[in-house]
Amino acid sequence: MIQLKHIHKEFDGRVVLDGIDSSFQPGKINMVIGGSGTGKSVLLKCMIGILKPEKGQVLYDGRDFLQADQETVKAIRREMGVLFQGGALFDSKTVLENVRFPLDTLTSQSVEEKNARAMMCLQRVGLEAAAHQMPSDISGGMKKRVGIARAIVMNPKYLFCDEPNSGLDPLTAVKIDLLIQEITKEFNITTIVISHDMNSVMRMGEYIMFLKDGKKVWEGSNQNLLKTDVPSLQEFLSTKLT
Numbered sequence: 001m002i003q004l005k006h007i008h009k010e011f012d013g014r015v016v017l018d019g020i021d022s023s024f025q026p027g028k029i030n031m032v033i034g035g036s037g038t039g040k041s042v043l044l045k046c047m048i049g050i051l052k053p054e055k056g057q058v059l060y061d062g063r064d065f066l067q068a069d070q071e072t073v074k075a076i077r078r079e080m081g082v083l084f085q086g087g088a089l090f091d092s093k094t095v096l097e098n099v100r101f102p103l104d105t106l107t108s109q110s111v112e113e114k115n116a117r118a119m120m121c122l123q124r125v126g127l128e129a130a131a132h133q134m135p136s137d138i139s140g141g142m143k144k145r146v147g148i149a150r151a152i153v154m155n156p157k158y159l160f161c162d163e164p165n166s167g168l169d170p171l172t173a174v175k176i177d178l179l180i181q182e183i184t185k186e187f188n189i190t191t192i193v194i195s196h197d198m199n200s201v202m203r204m205g206e207y208i209m210f211l212k213d214g215k216k217v218w219e220g221s222n223q224n225l226l227k228t229d230v231p232s233l234q235e236f237l238s239t240k241l242t
């Protein structure tokens with residue numbers, strides 16, 4: 001479980017996250033939605049340690065990420081998988097080398113062990129046949145799947161996905177959603193997804209947090225989303241669903 005307590009972040013005196021409280025459960029797809037510039041990416045960056053909030057706590061199964069000693073921070077980082085927007089693959093590495101990369105940098109396993117684990121993850125996303133191809137030779141959807149394989153190679157407890165569907169056709173988007181959903185359930189991962197795609201939110205958002213101007217304005221399930229009487233959420237939905 002990940003808990004956020006009063007997360008406050010500002011840039012040059014401009015408040016971008018204003019006291020965010022929430023908790024994200026394991027085995028569930030937790031989604032963060034909201035208009036452009038409302039703080040979704042900043043929140044994700046605060047959670048994974050790219051940005052440091054001025055106030056608040058991020059608790060990983062009770063461990064305070066922002067106050068923890070270096071060893072604990074390292075341990076928590078190793079338990080995170082991140083699927084970056086666009087996949088963020090290394091162009092000069094093969095698909096297999098991309099997936100193996102976290103193992104190369106964070107473990108002392110033998111090359112055989114690392115290749116075996118990376119191949120297993122590629123198999124999980126249906127891409128073992130593409131292991132020796134270069135990223136430039138595969139489609140956008142395949143790149144996302146490679147990104148997912150790399151995100152799960154360290155067997156994460158926490159998975160962060162920033163716009164996993166951006167740039168994909170609707171059919172491929174459904175496949176990526178399904179894959180993220182299956183992996184979340186299979187390994188009981190606490191998954192956080194930032195999304196602009198309402199189809200995706202309705203398909204898999206078991207817990208949804210709606211941000212507006214850096215504040216959490218609404219939270220609930222996808223089933224309750226459309227019943228909301230919060231005006232700013234109604235307005236957001238009307239722009240998305242028409």
Ligand SMILES: Nc1ncnc2c1ncn2[C@@H]1O[C@H](COP(=O)(O)OP(=O)(O)OP(=O)(O)O)[C@@H](O)[C@H]1O
Nearest residue numbers: 011012016034035036037038039040041042043196
């Ligand atoms: N490093 C930074 N320095 C200064 N301001 C920043 C920085 N990063 C983000 N911001 C500002 O913080 C606000 C929230 O940005 P954020 O990227 O979190 O929005 P978002 O909700 O993810 O938007 P989008 O859906 O368009 O990606 C924006 O006004 C942005 O300009």
